[in-house]
Amino acid sequence: MCSHFLRSQRVPSSEMTPEELLSEIWQKFLGTVSVDGDGMGLASLDLNQVTIDAEVPERDGRVVWLIDQIGGFEAMAHRREDILRRRFGRGPAGGGRRMVQPQSDIEFSEITSDADAPSALDAADGVRVWRGLLATADLEFPQNDDLSMLLRLLAEDPDILQDSSGAQWPVKEIVARLNHRFPPPSWTDDRVDNAKRRLMNWIKRLQRKNGLDAVELEALFARVARQHERGGQVSPARPRQSEKLMT
Amino acid sequence: MVEADGGATGGREPSDQSPLPTLDQRANFYLRAVYGDRDFTNEDYTHARNLLLQEMAADIAGRSKTPRSGSAALPEDQAPHRPIEDPANGLSSAPGFQPAPGRRLRPRTVATRIAAICATGAIAAVAVLLFAGIRPTAWLPWNTPAHDYRAAVQPSPPPEPSGRAPSSMESRIAAAQRELDSALNSAPLQPPEIAALLKRGQDLISDGKFRLARLVLEQAVEAGSAPAALALARTYDPSQPERSKVTPDAPPDIAMARAWYQKAKDLGSAEAARRLGQLPAPAAATAPSRPK
Numbered sequence: 040m041c042s043h044f045l046r047s048q049r050v051p052s053s054e055m056t057p058e059e060l061l062s063e064i065w066q067k068f069l070g071t072v073s074v075d076g077d078g079m080g081l082a083s084l085d086l087n088q089v090t091i092d093a094e095v096p097e098r099d100g101r102v103v104w105l106i107d108q109i110g111g112f113e114a115m116a117h118r119r120e121d122i123l124r125r126r127f128g129r130g131p132a133g134g135g136r137r138m139v140q141p142q143s144d145i146e147f148s149e150i151t152s153d154a155d156a157p158s159a160l161d162a163a164d165g166v167r168v169w170r171g172l173l174a175t176a177d178l179e180f181p182q183n184d185d186l187s188m189l190l191r192l193l194a195e196d197p198d199i200l201q202d203s204s205g206a207q208w209p210v211k212e213i214v215a216r217l218n219h220r221f222p223p224p225s226w227t228d229d230r231v232d233n234a235k236r237r238l239m240n241w242i243k244r245l246q247r248k249n250g251l252d253a254v255e256l257e258a259l260f261a262r263v264a265r266q267h268e269r270g271g272q273v274s275p276a277r278p279r280q281s282e283k284l285m286t
Numbered sequence: 287m288v289e290a291d292g293g294a295t296g297g298r299e300p301s302d303q304s305p306l307p308t309l310d311q312r313a314n315f316y317l318r319a320v321y322g323d324r325d326f327t328n329e330d331y332t333h334a335r336n337l338l339l340q341e342m343a344a345d346i347a348g349r350s351k352t353p354r355s356g357s358a359a360l361p362e363d364q365a366p367h368r369p370i371e372d373p374a375n376g377l378s379s380a381p382g383f384q385p386a387p388g389r390r391l392r393p394r395t396v397a398t399r400i401a402a403i404c405a406t407g408a409i410a411a412v413a414v415l416l417f418a419g420i421r422p423t424a425w426l427p428w429n430t431p432a433h434d435y436r437a438a439v440q441p442s443p444p445p446e447p448s449g450r451a452p453s454s455m456e457s458r459i460a461a462a463q464r465e466l467d468s469a470l471n472s473a474p475l476q477p478p479e480i481a482a483l484l485k486r487g488q489d490l491i492s493d494g495k496f497r498l499a500r501l502v503l504e505q506a507v508e509a510g511s512a513p514a515a516l517a518l519a520r521t522y523d524p525s526q527p528e529r530s531k532v533t534p535d536a537p538p539d540i541a542m543a544r545a546w547y548q549k550a551k552d553l554g555s556a557e558a559a560r561r562l563g564q565l566p567a568p569a570a571a572t573a574p575s576r577p578k
Binding site: 042046051052053057058061062065066067069070071072073111171174175178248249250251252255258259262263265266267 | 307315335345483489498501502
């Protein structure tokens with residue numbers, strides 16, 4: 040289908056291969072995140088409800104379901120545009136797409152999984168993890184929610200937990216800072232404890248709903264922060280997806 | 287006050303909800319879907335995990351509002367420096383969820399929670415079906431009436447998660463079936479397209495991207511291009527000078543080289559026939575399964 044789409048759009052192979060488009064589609068499909076109460080990031084298919092015919096794909100309900108989930112040709116057009124934007128930047132309305140010079144290398148230093156890397160997640164990424172956590176919490180909690188306010192305090196005053204150990208938090212100190220930061224002073228120990236439990240449960244839920252362990256969730260938050268640092272736009276300096284996989 | 291265990295709505299997740307695939311499982315789906323049912327190295331899985339994490343981050347960033355000024359203003363020197371105390375539980379056991387600076391992201395072992403859900407099974411099955419074993423040319427019958435495609439979905443479709451009306455879902459399914467039908471009936475590659483594929487593959491080889499080059503060249507080979515088969519064989523041939531000019535992202539494989547040289551020879555390449563004679567004698571147990 041990717042080949043057919045590119046050919047129907049008269050996209051030369053020198054510009055984009057079906058494999059690149061296919062890679063982009065699968066990344067988008069598998070790279071969904073379940074954050075709020077939507078239940079699942081990936082849609083499910085009840086195999087009892089469809090006909091399965093591995094010999095004839097067009098009669099196989101799984102294939103039809105997958106094409107429907109991916110979004111068909113319309114979504115392919117979006118994914119193609121994603122690839123083009125990543126390479127050349129966003130094109131102005133009504134005009135051509137201007138070339139964008141790659142930005143500084145330090146703007147986007149990839150988190151690597153290379154065990155030989157001296158420091159894959161460094162101190163700067165530690166801060167990014169907090170920022171990413173805050174950005175993700177924005178999706179689910181209003182800013183006046185207790186959890187959100189507590190998280191904001193912890194992110195901006197990380198030293199508040201430096202002397203704590205285990206599950207013990209300096210609740211009194213947190214209450215004092217929250218009352219100072221968010222007047223009128225209505226925070227109590229119980230209220231902080233409750234917000235803390237909700238924060239922990241929310242993080243656990245994020246892990247569970249997205250199949251991520253702690254390290255993966257940290258890496259995700261750091262990347263979210265990086266996306267925000269780039270203003271929510273994909274840097275043209277990023278390598279192409281397929282090429283990135285292959286290098 | 288919102289219930290402690292709940293989210294903003296104070297609700298709980300349905301207890302019968304199936305678990306989502308882990309990141310490792312997603313990476314596996316991705317690799318099999320894009321590159322077929324092959325053997326992948328740890329590096330491949332690492333790259334795939336990184337790609338998916340990046341996409342997940344883009345998903346969140348795209349849905350989130352403008353970062354709050356407070357979070358954006360967090361100074362770099364205020365990084366929390368206490369490591370996670372319980373690596374087994376990680377975030378969930380750390381007070382305040384303090385990320386650990388300097389901690390390496392290691393490749394994870396495959397998760398043991400393999401409660402296979404319908405979606406994962408379906409995705410894996412479809413991925414294998416679409417991209418490994420079955421090619422459009424083998425999918426047969428161009429004379430299958432379009433309306434028969436509806437047999438792919440039984441009369442009582444499941445309720446859509448989004449809650450849209452059944453008629454909307456039927457129309458979407460019909461559209462998906464039409465697109466599949468259209469793709470299956472697409473015309474074979476024309477010589478200019480084959481030439482473009484060959485050039486693209488050679489460019490990728492020049493860049494050391496042998497794996498992607500192989501995918502591109504395979505298409506041209508399927509269209510009957512002997513030069514593409516020859517170029518493909520060279521990516522596996524350890525004695526080819528192309529390998530010394532760049533840093534290939536894929537190891538040589540004499541058995542695969544022989545198979546593709548043979549394919550090129552069958553397609554009429556004299557150079558391939560010559561190269562076949564120069565390859566070391568085949569080992570008894572290294573017969574490749576490809577090319578098909």
